[in-house]
Amino acid sequence: MSELNTQDAATEFMGRATKAQRIQALLHRYPWLSSALVLLIAIITFSFFNENFLTPGNLSLILQQVAIVGAIAAGQTLIILTAGIDLSCGAIAIFVSMVMAKTFGGAWDNPDDGLPVFWAFVLGLLVGTLAGAFNGYLVTRFKLPPFIVTLGTLNVFIAFTLIYASGRSISTNELPDFFLELGTYIDIGEFSITYGVLVMLLIYIILAFALRFTGWGRHVYAVGDDPNAARLAGIEVNRVLMSVYMVAGFVFAIAAWIIIGRVTVASPNTGPDLNLDTITAVVIGGTSLFGGRGAIFGSLIGAVIVGVFRNGLTLAGVDLYYQILAVGLLIIFAVTVDQWIRKARA
Amino acid sequence: MNKLAVLQAKNIAKTFGNVVALDGADLELFPGEVLAVIGDNGAGKSTLIKCLSGAETPDSGSIEIEGREVTLKRPQDGREVGIETVYQTLAVAPALDIASNLYLGREIRKKGPAGLIFRVLDSAGMKKKAKEHISALGIGTIQNISQAVETLSGGQRQAVAVARAAAFGQKVIIMDEPTAALGVRESNQVLKLIESERERGMPVILISHNMPQVFEVADRIQVMRLGKRVAVITPKTHDMREAVAIMTGAMKVDTKDQTLKPVR
Secondary structure (H helix, E strand, O other): OHHHHHHHHHHHHHHHOOHHHHHHHHHHHOOOHHHHHHHHHHHHHHHHHOOOOOOHHHHHHHHHHHHHHHHHHHHHHHHHHOOOOOOOHHHHHHHHHHHHHHHEOOOOOOOOOOEOHHHHHHHHHHHHHHHHHHHHHHHHHOOOOHHHHHHHHHHHHHHHHHHHHOOOOEOHHHOOHHHHHHHOEEEEOOEEEEHHHHHHHHHHHHHHHHHHHEHHHHHHHHHHHOHHHHHHOOOOHHHHHHHHHHHHHHHHHHHHHHHHHHHOOEOOOOOOOHHHHHHHHHHHOOOOOOOOOOOHHHHHHHHHHHHHHHHHHHHOOOOHHHHHHHHHHHHHHHHHHHHHHHOOOO | OOOOOOEEEEEEEEEEOOEEEEEEEEEEEOOOOEEEEEEOOOOOHHHHHHHHHOOOOOOEEEEEEOOEEEOOOOHHHHHHOOEEEEOOOOOOOOOOEHHHHHOOOOOOEOOOHHHHOOOEEOHHHHHHHHHHHHHHHOOOOOOOOOOEHHHOOHHHHHHHHHHHHHHHOOOEEEEEOOOOOOOHHHHHHHHHHHHHHHHOOOOEEEEOOOHHHHHHHOOEEEEEEOOEEEEEEOOOOOOHHHHHHHHHOOOOOOHHHOOOOOOO
């Protein structure tokens, strides 16, 4: 009988939960919901300020601008889900883009004895994965904090890139069509997006599938949530971490391909802020920096939010400095919401 | 009365740096019994059961399951030989739901190509079975199996950890302070659960500080002191006051007065 009473009391309590508590519980369950809401409000607001905002052309442009950060943010999300962080992600992507472009036979210093396009591409993917593995090795083997490890490798990979490139870019006419492929447009109705956008979306779909439906996905969350509990529950924590850093490295290498397609050159000086931009996207997307909670599509929404804010504020005639301010406030808002959600209990 | 021990640990030693946690500890667990392990803080109870579950690897000594020596290097190794453990920290992932936690580290994949090629998990199947396991415990009040564990109360979380051990325990269930975080009513439910595990023939090792509970449920009580087993008594041969005296070293028990053989 007491069992029943407890149940009644519980349902009654749930019935009496305040609106704030219910919202908190909902956000707790779907952490990307608040970012989706922010995106919706932003789109509606900006469409009032400028009639060009909501045109297919402009929305396509936003997606094209978001492709690079979005793709790298997908890999960053995996790492942040394990309570890690990767400051070297952008450096890896740029390094890979140089490797791909320079080992190919058309480049300026080896017009005759370079690799065929396909092998230059594969080599790039391999280098990206190995770079991720190197981060993962330092994190798992020496138990170093990911922040410090990737702060170190950030500089290492930047140095590699500059040394390898001898400070020179590889221009469009030296690059094979395959590397520029992701910059080409396809029209879907009135929308015009690049293949790069599609590849980015594909990365998200594949990773979301793996996180949602495979044991590996659950282990990633469990390791980020509480590594010790995960170990006691029989999960090989180091193996999971290693796989996450390697998959992320592979994703960064694919992002390198998107980068070449978008900027149409391979330059050692592209995107110095990619690491912080991707962390911004992940955080705004509702993934917790403390690990174990978040959804990968949230990061895509987060990247799009930043894109929408920049674009919308530009169209509304707002100065660039205030755009930076807006993004800063967004980050603080997102982290505050995350803290609030984490307090949700029942 | 000459039953073979299900689990036998001989002369287990374990040091952490300069700290000697276990100094040649022994333990025998016989079929269908509840063996309580008691001892003061630092007596080595937790380290001993961690060695038995695979969470720690002993420096020396041997562990036998049904007479066969086993090497437990990782928690998975303990699970594989049929030892399930409810850790004091519970070892649950708070953000994951109840079903995911129950099957954490041993997820079931879908049959057919979806499972084989794409490694898709059988979430529906796991949820269904998880529900059965939880309700089999009789620790009700969990309404939704897809609830995140962090939204549960302390007692409910404990129930999830216990359900996991009960569902998968093949040979031995170890519980480290399973009632430490619980209220009176929930503690009683866990004790009932231990008794029902014994009834279905599953031997249980119970680590506890709570003397009344130990004396209520245990068949035999192993007393640890300074990394060693100093006595094995029963609630019939000794009382609580004596147990505490043995724990603190104020009383010694002659081997002939100990209960080293099974009582069930």
